[in-house]
Amino acid sequence: MAAVREAALPLDLARIRGDFPVLARRINDRPLAYLDNAASSQQPAAVIDAVADYARAHHANVHRGVHTLSQEATALYEGAREKARRFVNAASRSEIVFVRGTTEAINLVAQSYGRPRLAPGDEIIVTRLEHHSNIVPWQMLCAQTGAVLRAVPIDRRGVVDFDAYLAMLGKRTRIVALAHVSNALGTVLPLADFIAAARERGIATLVDGAQAVAHMPVDVQSLGSDFYAFSAHKMYGPTGIGVLHARESLLAAMPPWQGGGDMILTVSFEGSTWNHLPHRFEAGTPNIGGAVGLGAAIDYLGRIGQARVAAHEQDLLEYATAKLSGIDGLTLVGTAPVKSSLVSFTLEGIHPHDLGTVLDSRGVAVRTGHHCAMPVMDFFGVPATTRASFGIYNTREEIDALHEALLHAIRMLR
Amino acid sequence: MDLADLYRDVIVDHNRSPRNRGELPAATHHADGDNPLCGDRLHLDVDVAGDVIRDLRFQGGGCAISTASASLMSEAVKGKTRAEAAEIFGAVHRMLTGDGYDAAQLGKLAALAGVREFPARVKCASLCWHTLNAALAGEAVPVTTE
Numbered sequence: 419m420a421a422v423r424e425a426a427l428p429l430d431l432a433r434i435r436g437d438f439p440v441l442a443r444r445i446n447d448r449p450l451a452y453l454d455n456a457a458s459s460q461q462p463a464a465v466i467d468a469v470a471d472y473a474r475a476h477h478a479n480v481h482r483g484v485h486t487l488s489q490e491a492t493a494l495y496e497g498a499r500e501k502a503r504r505f506v507n508a509a510s511r512s513e514i515v516f517v518r519g520t521t522e523a524i525n526l527v528a529q530s531y532g533r534p535r536l537a538p539g540d541e542i543i544v545t546r547l548e549h550h551s552n553i554v555p556w557q558m559l560c561a562q563t564g565a566v567l568r569a570v571p572i573d574r575r576g577v578v579d580f581d582a583y584l585a586m587l588g589k590r591t592r593i594v595a596l597a598h599v600s601n602a603l604g605t606v607l608p609l610a611d612f613i614a615a616a617r618e619r620g621i622a623t624l625v626d627g628a629q630a631v632a633h634m635p636v637d638v639q640s641l642g643s644d645f646y647a648f649s650a651h652k653m654y655g656p657t658g659i660g661v662l663h664a665r666e667s668l669l670a671a672m673p674p675w676q677g678g679g680d681m682i683l684t685v686s687f688e689g690s691t692w693n694h695l696p697h698r699f700e701a702g703t704p705n706i707g708g709a710v711g712l713g714a715a716i717d718y719l720g721r722i723g724q725a726r727v728a729a730h731e732q733d734l735l736e737y738a739t740a741k742l743s744g745i746d747g748l749t750l751v752g753t754a755p756v757k758s759s760l761v762s763f764t765l766e767g768i769h770p771h772d773l774g775t776v777l778d779s780r781g782v783a784v785r786t787g788h789h790c791a792m793p794v795m796d797f798f799g800v801p802a803t804t805r806a807s808f809g810i811y812n813t814r815e816e817i818d819a820l821h822e823a824l825l826h827a828i829r830m831l832r
Numbered sequence: 833m834d835l836a837d838l839y840r841d842v843i844v845d846h847n848r849s850p851r852n853r854g855e856l857p858a859a860t861h862h863a864d865g866d867n868p869l870c871g872d873r874l875h876l877d878v879d880v881a882g883d884v885i886r887d888l889r890f891q892g893g894g895c896a897i898s899t900a901s902a903s904l905m906s907e908a909v910k911g912k913t914r915a916e917a918a919e920i921f922g923a924v925h926r927m928l929t930g931d932g933y934d935a936a937q938l939g940k941l942a943a944l945a946g947v948r949e950f951p952a953r954v955k956c957a958s959l960c961w962h963t964l965n966a967a968l969a970g971e972a973v974p975v976t977t978e
Contacts, residue, residue, distance in 0.1 A: 771872075771956065775835070801873075830835070831844060831847070
């Protein structure tokens with residue numbers, strides 16, 4: 419109920435836009451319409467300032483020095499970990515591992531959880547709509563262990579076939595790795611159902627949450643996932659920092675995947691002992707400033723309220739879907755009934771790459787290409803799509819600008 | 833940045849109606865070109881007799897720039913010797929990378945001059961030329977009579 423009441427209050431869009439310095443830019447003599455948030459979102463001044471303030475006043479190495487700056491840096495870094503814990507409602511800070519991003523988190527799980535456990539003939543299940551980062555680490559693991567990678571089919575709307583998924587879960591299934599939200603199509607998976615089915619069979623689950631956390635509240639305890647990965651730069655934070663949430667019982671049994679400083683308790687030439695969780699998985703000096711920026715981004719989203727963000731973005735999705743559907747020769751790619759706020763499409767007679775150039779000339783930033791999801795493009799029989807993905811600061815007027823630029827491209831090129 | 837300079841009439845025309853598109857059963861040389869940035873693929877069939885490019889056809893392609901460039905290239909090198917084709921490629925390359933060019937020498941190919949103002953698109957225009965180079969460098973394949 420609290421969430422419903424919160425969502426009922428509209429966002430103060432003018433104020434939010436004022437929080438993001440880059441939105442004041444003009445591109446090719448037009449106001450910037452930044453519609454590429456699924457690739458990377460922009461940063462509010464609160465994030466930029468937090469990172470700069472850390473560098474100006476608090477920087478030192480963490481977990482080491484007794485001097486004041488080191489203690490301040492450690493407090494900021496571990497404070498960010500606590501913010502990340504609350505952000506996804508993890509049971510403890512020991513379950514929050516800082517990584518470079520979602521990709522590194524998935525590689526960590528593949529190599530540290532998967533590699534010692536998998537045997538020839540074991541199966542890893544992903545879906546047809548995964549980003550390459552939730553395919554390739556598993557292919558590498560399969561090459562190392564003899565395990566087999568299988569993909570759950572999708573339908574023409576981009577909905578993952580739940581019955582086919584259930585039928586694929588078998589005695590040899592060891593890991594299920596799922597996107598929470600498809601980056602190429604926007605499909606939101608009914609994750610709780612997918613995870614419950616795997617858990618009933620004792621199968622470990624990993625969720626690629628890169629496209630989810632900025633757009634909806636995530637609670638890893640209610641989801642029941644074993645691993646949940648996300649990146650700061652898709653949720654208004656800086657690049658180069660992300661989070662792997664891992665269930666503590668699993669993490670405790672996993673060997674380190676990188677060796678170095680900070681991940682050990684003792685080192686001698688006879689052998690070394692590993693540090694406590696989660697530090698065992700954070701070899702070397704971490705991205706302290708990045709973690710501070712992530713913490714600031716979490717605070718920022720928290721102040722605005724994720725339910726309100728979701729309501730605003732769903733309004734943009736509905737507006738964009740209706741507006742773009744009226745364009746002659748435009749085909750939406752990805753029409754799942756539950757979608758996050760992005761539209762992927764093709765335009766008859768105009769290649770996405772040309773479209774990207776024409777839209778840029780009108781100040782409209784979109785992504786064109788295969789979106790690091792080539793199996794999805796293959797499924798729909800297209801080499802590429804154009805994708806407009808919305809965020810907290812986007813407006814209906816920017817969708818109008820997109821619409822107008824698309825009509826311009828048609829006049830020019832078709 | 834002036835879009836009209838990129839999408840000149842000649843480019844738009846060759847994109848809408850590409851010349852020499854299709855298969856060439858009599859081809860002696862073939863090559864595939866990839867542009868991983870946009871996922872485009874180009875297949876080139878070339879019929880070389882002695883030193884002369886007798887004929888060529890292309891399939892695939894993608895964006896307007898890459899399609900128009902392949903179409904314009906096919907017209908420009910047909911009937912030319914390998915050395916003449918290499919010379920034209922050199923001139924096109926200088927034009928695309930901004931080292932100046934001779935519009936008279938390039939003829940219709942000069943329509944691609946606007947591409948140099950769009951660095952992200954230079955590869956679209958040069959893909960077909962690299963593919964032609966690869967085809968010409970390759971071993972001649974046996975010609976079937978079918």
